[in-house]
Amino acid sequence: MAQTAPNTAIPPATHATGSNTGPLVIVTILFFMWGLLTSLNDVLIPHLKAIYTLSYVQAMLVQFCFFGAYFIVSVPAGALIRRVGYQKGAVTGLLIAAAGCALFYPASKSGYGLFLFAFFVLASGITILQVAANPYVTVLGPASTASSRLTLTQAFNSLGTTIAPYVGGILILSGAAVGADRLAAMNASELAAYRAHEAASVQGPYLALAAALAILAVLFALARLPKIEHGEETTAAASGKASALAYRHLVLGAVAIFLYVGGEVSIGSFLVNFLGEQQIAGLAPAVAAGYVSVYWGGALVGRFIGFAVMRYVSPGKSLAFNSLVAIVLVLTGIFGKGALAMWAILAVGLFNSIMFPTIFSMAVHGLGRHTGQGSGILCMAIVGGAIVPFVQGALADAIGLQTSFFIPAACYAFILYFGLKYARLHLEVSAPA
Structure with missing residues (x-):
């Protein structure tokens, strides 16, 4: 979301x-x-x-x-x-x-x-x-x-x-x-x-x-x-760079935000139909909608778990771990059937929990006077929630709904790369967002 x-x-x-x-x-x-x-x-x-x-x-x-x-x-x-x-x-x-x-x-x-x-x-x-x-x-x-x-x-x-x-x-x-x-x-x-x-x-x-x-x-x-x-705009940690876009980690962070929001929203958008598939759970729409709450509720619980864990584990490592588990869960949903596939997709919500605030904080780290501009770029990257579900929808029409979940899996793969690339980055832990 x-x-x-x-x-x-x-x-x-x-x-x-x-x-x-x-x-x-x-x-x-x-x-x-x-x-x-x-x-x-x-x-x-x-x-x-x-x-x-x-x-x-x-x-x-x-x-x-x-x-x-x-x-x-x-x-x-x-x-x-x-x-x-x-x-x-x-x-x-x-x-x-x-x-x-x-x-x-x-x-x-x-x-x-x-x-x-x-x-x-x-x-x-x-x-x-x-x-x-x-x-x-x-x-x-x-x-x-x-x-x-x-x-x-x-x-x-x-x-x-x-x-x-x-x-x-x-x-x-x-x-x-x-x-x-x-x-x-x-x-x-x-x-x-x-x-x-x-x-x-x-x-x-x-x-x-x-x-x-x-x-x-x-x-x-x-x-x-x-x-x-x-x-007055802060000049702390300012450099001679003319724009926030000159910072590679900000650009990669914007791509990660785009893909994270896109992947999270895309999974939520298809959940009712996914759970209605006969090889998954065959649930009626009204019943399946209740399980969508489980998906978003997992993110709520995970934010507070992540807040505690990230006092001891660097944001990059935490992000890499969560994205890796999300990939495994999505692949299980693609290749699995029945309750296994159903609960694997629902569990992705738990591991989505820390991704947005962690990516955001890592991306604006050290921008100094360019922090405001960087923040605006990252907020605009939320448009991923418009593009990625659209792409998955096209794939679902072409090859089937269950297989189309390769799209969010690919989104998490880039987030894994971003987390590993900056795994050693240490930031001040803030309240979960």
């Missing part, structure tokens, strides 16, 4: 007087909401695929539009925040995300194209939120406890990604699936009525999410939050 980047150069803040508990609660809810909204895609993809009889590559346009927004909107979002400030920027992001959720209502009465536009609008709002809300995690209280606050908010983000597939499976996938043969036998009016009925299952959940986001926007606008002021 696209994750919040570790804070690398948070600007100083002027703290508001009084308790920060209320604002911290609101910001924590924001982290929970964008985790929930992001992982709901894993439920909607098989749902829309079945309704509109899409190929796998057509179904992956959902992630293409969603994560493509990160690439397109990240730079404008930064400009917006500089212009209107962090608090107003967060309110803007919430309102745009609410509008994206509200668009699911007309989309359910229209067609797949409007669904894709709604995904893009929703993700655009989330992108602005991530740029605007992240700094508040560290400034809502003493600097000495910033790490624990970051852990708390990231835990709620992971909680959102964990429970969303389970709840979405109940609310959206609970209807009886209609087979392709029966769909082919329907005339035009019957098919239109069926699609309208099935698409309507998203109306209630997403209108409720739109209302929740709008309420959060009001609360965020009224909250007394610290004013974040931009200070």
